[in-house]
Structure formats: structure tokens, C-alpha cells
Amino acid sequence: MAYYLEFEKPLEDLENKIDALKRLSDGSDIDIASEIKNLEKKAADLRREIYSSVNPWQKTLIARHPERPYTLDYIGLIAEDFIELHGDRRFADDAAIVGGIGKIGGIPLMIIGHQKGRGTKDRIQRNFGQPNPEGYRKALRLMKLAERFKRPVVTLIDTPGAYPGIGAEERGQAEAIATNLLEMSRLKVPVLSIVIGEGGSGGALGLSVGDRLAMLEHAVYSVISPEGCAAILWKKGSGELGQGDFARAATALKLTAQDLKAHKIIDDILPEPLGGAHRNPECVGRKIAEYILKSLESLQGKSMSKLVDERYKKLRKIGGLTQIQNLQ
Amino acid sequence: MAWFKKKKELKTEKKVKIPEGLWVKCDNCKEIVYKKEIEKNRQVCPKCTYHFRISSRERLRILADDGSFAELDADLATTDPLEFMDNVPYAKRIADNRIKSGLNEAALYGDILIKGFPAVLAIMDFSFMGGSMGSVVGEKISRAAERALERRVPLITIASSGGARMQEGMFSLMQMAKVSAAIGRLRESDVLYISVLADPTFGGVTASFAMLGDIIVAEPRSLIGFAGPRVIEQTIKQQLPENFQRAEFLLEHGMIDLVVERQELKDTLAKLIGNFMPGAAAK
Numbered sequence: 166m167a168y169y170l171e172f173e174k175p176l177e178d179l180e181n182k183i184d185a186l187k188r189l190s191d192g193s194d195i196d197i198a199s200e201i202k203n204l205e206k207k208a209a210d211l212r213r214e215i216y217s218s219v220n221p222w223q224k225t226l227i228a229r230h231p232e233r234p235y236t237l238d239y240i241g242l243i244a245e246d247f248i249e250l251h252g253d254r255r256f257a258d259d260a261a262i263v264g265g266i267g268k269i270g271g272i273p274l275m276i277i278g279h280q281k282g283r284g285t286k287d288r289i290q291r292n293f294g295q296p297n298p299e300g301y302r303k304a305l306r307l308m309k310l311a312e313r314f315k316r317p318v319v320t321l322i323d324t325p326g327a328y329p330g331i332g333a334e335e336r337g338q339a340e341a342i343a344t345n346l347l348e349m350s351r352l353k354v355p356v357l358s359i360v361i362g363e364g365g366s367g368g369a370l371g372l373s374v375g376d377r378l379a380m381l382e383h384a385v386y387s388v389i390s391p392e393g394c395a396a397i398l399w400k401k402g403s404g405e406l407g408q409g410d411f412a413r414a415a416t417a418l419k420l421t422a423q424d425l426k427a428h429k430i431i432d433d434i435l436p437e438p439l440g441g442a443h444r445n446p447e448c449v450g451r452k453i454a455e456y457i458l459k460s461l462e463s464l465q466g467k468s469m470s471k472l473v474d475e476r477y478k479k480l481r482k483i484g485g486l487t488q489i490q491n492l493q
Numbered sequence: 494m495a496w497f498k499k500k501k502e503l504k505t506e507k508k509v510k511i512p513e514g515l516w517v518k519c520d521n522c523k524e525i526v527y528k529k530e531i532e533k534n535r536q537v538c539p540k541c542t543y544h545f546r547i548s549s550r551e552r553l554r555i556l557a558d559d560g561s562f563a564e565l566d567a568d569l570a571t572t573d574p575l576e577f578m579d580n581v582p583y584a585k586r587i588a589d590n591r592i593k594s595g596l597n598e599a600a601l602y603g604d605i606l607i608k609g610f611p612a613v614l615a616i617m618d619f620s621f622m623g624g625s626m627g628s629v630v631g632e633k634i635s636r637a638a639e640r641a642l643e644r645r646v647p648l649i650t651i652a653s654s655g656g657a658r659m660q661e662g663m664f665s666l667m668q669m670a671k672v673s674a675a676i677g678r679l680r681e682s683d684v685l686y687i688s689v690l691a692d693p694t695f696g697g698v699t700a701s702f703a704m705l706g707d708i709i710v711a712e713p714r715s716l717i718g719f720a721g722p723r724v725i726e727q728t729i730k731q732q733l734p735e736n737f738q739r740a741e742f743l744l745e746h747g748m749i750d751l752v753v754e755r756q757e758l759k760d761t762l763a764k765l766i767g768n769f770m771p772g773a774a775a776k
Contacts, residue, residue: 329720329728334738337748339699339719346673347680347705366657366666367700367719374670388657388666388697397659398579418662419575428574430663480674481635483667484628485574489597492568 656696
């Protein structure tokens with residue numbers, strides 16, 4: 166059975182009805198095909214209506230949808246000869262970040278991404294997609310390996326954030342992320358990042374410094390979660406905060422792909438099927454593969470020093486700056 | 494069985510009324526100390542050596558050779574790119590903080606002489622919106638790094654921050670990438686970068702330039718981390734170990750080079766520069 170979000174409830178009722186009718190018509194001679202067709206059209210219209218006006222908080226929920234395709238799903242769909250590589254060679258293999266070498270459209274490249282896990286056991290093993298320092302260090306090891314063999318790096322971003330735990334602090338979570346930011350800014354191969362779900366603050370940024378930054382249509386990317394933002398701003402206990410507070414915070418944070426494109430924080434938006442990526446992962450996979458190939462083509466022929474220089478300038482100009490008149 | 498665990502330590506805090514102005518109660522040892530004595534002691538408690546949080550101006554007084562600091566780009570201000578609005582519009586929050594702190598933003602930078610060694614120094618100030626990093630802080634740190642590279646003199650930053658500034662959303666987050674890229678250029682040169690961590694340093698500042706120093710120095714007992722202690726406690730639902738995220742804890746775990754008392758900082762910086770970049774003195 167499909168999982169529906171709160172605001173999709175009217176759609177759920179309708180689609181359940183369609184399913185029931187389909188079962189009824191199976192093996193019986195009553196002709197209700199036209200009725201089903203009618204309802205299907207109605208469901209499609211309803212879905213279009215709902216999805217034409219999803220607000221930032223609803224988008225956050227779509228981005229976190231439990232059926233949303235994850236990094237390994239896309240790798241399975243679009244990569245050939247993929248071999249996953251493990252471990253940071255220092256401490257452990259963090260299952261919240263996966264990476265490996267494979268081909269997309271015949272081009273060998275390093276694919277690295279957050280992995281949330283599906284099903285309770287897998288989710289726990291992958292720490293719900295919240296990496297520890299060793300995850301970032303594994304990612305960096307793979308990026309430096311890619312650099313040596315002149316393989317482009319593609320990162321898929323999908324995390325609630327880097328894990329806030331005792332071990333993470335002891336082993337230098339901040340240092341691990343900071344080092345990735347620095348090293349990715351200097352990497353002498355093309356680096357492409359695509360936010361496929363949740364872009365959770367520094368934990369997402371630690372894999373997403375590069376030449377191109379794109380987001381799926383319903384992905385979000387934010388400096389803080391709407392829940393965290395609401396708790397800080399409206400200083401209520403977590404029990405007192407409601408959907409309304411989160412919605413207000415999500416709107417204020419401008420975390421949608423559309424807002425971030427308008428602010429030139431990201432370069433491109435990749436469209437999703439109506440109802441979100443989980444409705445047709447193959448179609449989204451194709452869009453991702455096309456985007457990777459198109460971006461690599463546009464970066465082709467640039468010398469590595471020019472590539473790194475342009476990346477620097479791209480990062481360097483981000484900021485809303487002006488001058489104050491009356492200095493203190 | 495919460496009542497069963499409630500075994501409080503029998504330690505009575507000294508409850509003394511403190512006359513306004515003249516005397517200060519130390520946050521750490523709770524001793525009552527003559528304010529002038531603390532000031533003379535560079536805002537360090539003479540009884541327990543607790544380092545009080547100090548302003549960027551006070552830091553300059555402690556570090557700079559007399560009159561050697563020349564601030565740059567003091568007039569940089571945020572455009573409020575998201576037109577962020579919570580209970581108070583962000584623009585008003587900025588205006589209020591400028592009045593309250595007497596500062597233009599949460600960081601300042603400029604040229605400085607430290608015991609005769611020229612350097613570029615950037616200092617964060619926790620009293621301006623918790624030292625949070627938005628567009629202006631990110632820009633100043635980046636410009637400081639670029640200037641140090643151009644002048645071939647060391648870069649020194651003093652961090653004190655709650656992290657990225659929420660009110661500038663993704664613009665703030667991207668400052669982490671921006672400043673790290675600027676430090677990245679230094680990393681490929683022979684220009685020394687010393688990062689000093691003061692109480693408190695967290696979030697997006699720790700996870701960018703603050704932990705990228707060639708040498709990382711922290712003030713004693715400073716709280717330094719990625720996630721705030723409350724967030725960690727709520728996540729793991731356990732009490733945090735004693736000394737967790739203190740400067741000494743980071744030293745023990747190999748995350749920083751030195752814990753240096755405020756009185757010694759200028760000397761330490763001068764020695765480091767003298768050993769790594771002695772040529773800088775001639776400039």
C-alpha cells in the first residue's frame with residue numbers, strides 16, 4: 166500500500182476507490198472500465214491541483230517521503246558496472262554515506278551520496294542518513310581517488326544533517342566537514358551535486374561544494390530544519406510546536422528548489438513526476454543521468470586550473486552585501 | 494523512578510548580594526572578584542583563571558602592538574537577502590544589535606602588528622547576534638584570507654560564534670563553503686593560518702574556517718563543537734561526559750594543537766609566526 170502525506174488524503178481516498186473498483190472488475194463481467202477511467206482522470210486532476218500549490222513545509226515532507234528514491238536506488242537505475250567502495254581507512258565504514266565507481270552514459274565517474282535506508286533495520290544501520298565524521302572522510306578518500314584517475318565526481322544529497330553524537334564530536338565532525346568543503350573547492354576534476362531529497366545544513370554541504378548544484382523539483386535545502394528554526398524563533402517546547410509553526414519557519418527559510426534558484430544559490434532544477442519522485446523513480450533517474458551528462462559536456466575542455474578558478478569565483482560571490490552609511 | 498535518582502550534591506553555592514558595578518561573580522568558581530582586578534588581568538578570573546567572554550575591541554587591546562590595527566571594510570552590511578521575518582524583521586534585529594553591541598557586524602578584520610610581525614587578523618564578536626556567520630562575516634573572513642595571501646603575511650582568526658546565521662538561510666550556509674574555499678587557496682601557499690577558538694565556537698563556524706587552521710589554538714575551558722550540547726543530549730538521551738566539548742577535551746582528542754591562556758596568546762602567536770614565517774617581519 167502506498168504511503169500518503171497528510172495533504173494528499175483526498176487523493177488517497179480516490180485512489181483507494183480506484184483500486185477497489187479494479188479488484189472488483191477483475192474476473193467479473195461487469196463493465197466498469199469507463200467508470201475507472203473517469204475516476205483516474207479525476208485523480209490525475211486532483212493530484213495536479215494538490216501539487217500545483219504545495220507550500221514549502223509540504224515540500225519538506227515530500228523531500229522526506231519514506232518511499233522517495235535514495236542514492237542507491239538511483240545508482241541502481243542509472244549506473245553501469247557500479248562497484249561500491251567502503252571505509253575511511255581511519256576508523257570505520259559509515260553506512261550513512263555510500264560511494265563507488267561506475268559509469269553513466271559510458272563515462273566512468275565517482276558517485277557518492279547520503280543513504281537513508283529503507284525499513285527499520287536498514288534505517289538504523291544507516292543512522293537515518295546522518296553521517297559521522299568517518300562518512301565524510303570516506304567521501305573525501307573517494308574524491309581524491311577520483312582526482313588521481315581524472316574521474317568526475319557526482320554527489321547525491323539527502324540527509325537530515327550530520328549526526329549530533331558524542332563519538333561524532335570526539336572524532337571531529339566539524340573538522341571532517343570543514344576539510345571536505347576546503348578539499349572539494351580545490352578538487353581538480355568536475356564536481357556535480359544534486360539534492361535528491363533533504364539538504365540538511367552542514368551535513369549536506371559537506372558533500373555539495375562543486376561546479377554545479379542542482380535540486381530535484383521537490384527537494385529542499387536549508388541551513389536549519391523548519392522544526393529547529395521554529396523552536397529557536399518561537400521559543401516553545403517541542404511539544405507545543407505544531408504544523409503551523411513549521412510551515413511558517415519553512416516559508417521564512419526559503420528552502421525550496423524554486424526559491425533557491427531565484428536567489429541563484431543553485432544552478433538548476435530537475436523536474437519530478439506529478440506527486441513526487443517516488444511515483445516514477447525511473448523517470449527521475451533518467452533526468453539525473455541526462456543532467457550529469459549535459460553538465461559534464463559543458464565543463465569539458467576546460468583546463469583544471471580554469472575549472473577550479475571558476476568554482477572559486479562561483480562560491481566567492483555568494484552573499485547579500487551592501488554598505489552601511491552610519492558607521493559605529 | 495525519577496525521585497529515586499534525585500540525590501543532589503551537598504554543595505551550597507555562596508549566596509552573596511553583589512553591589513552593582515564594582516564586583517563581579519565569576520561564572521566558574523562563583524568567587525566574588527573586584528572588577529578592576531579582572532580587567533587588569535585581561536578578563537581572566539584571578540582566582541580560577543576562568544576566561545570571561547570579551548569583545549573584539551578588548552581582544553585588539555590585548556593582541557595588537559599599540560595603534561597598529563587598521564580595520565578594513567568596516568562598512569560591509571547585509572542586504573537581508575531573504576527579507577527574513579520572524580517575530581521581529583531581520584533588518585530591525587540588525588539595527589538593534591548594532592546599537593546594543595556598538596559594532597557593525599559579528600566580525601571585523603584588518604591589518605595588525607603582533608610583536609612587530611605584520612599579519613591580517615579577523616575577530617568574531619559573540620555580542621553581535623551570537624557571533625553568527627551570515628553574508629558579512631563570510632565576506633570579511635574571505636577577504637582577510639585573500640589579503641593575507643596577497644600580502645604574504647599570516648592570517649589569524651579568532652572565532653566565537655553560535656554558528657551560521659539562520660536569518661540569512663542558505664546564504665549563511667554557503668558562507669561556510671566560501672570561507673573554506675578562501676582558506677583552501679592559503680593551504681596551497683606558504684602563508685600560515687592560525688585559528689584561535691574562543692568560548693563558544695559552534696556549528697557552521699567550527700565546520701568551516703575555525704577547524705581549518707594550520708595551527709589551532711583554543712582558550713582554556715572554551716566550549717567548542719559541531720552540535721550544541723543540548724541538541725546532543727536530546728538526540729542521544731544521555732548525560733554528556735564531564736568536560737565534553739571543552740578546549741581540553743578537544744586537545745585530548747587530537748583536534749587542536751594548543752590550549753593557551755589569554756595572557757600568553759600574544760607571545761604564542763609571535764613565536765609561531767617567528768618560527769614559520771620570520772620573513773614576514775621585514776614587510
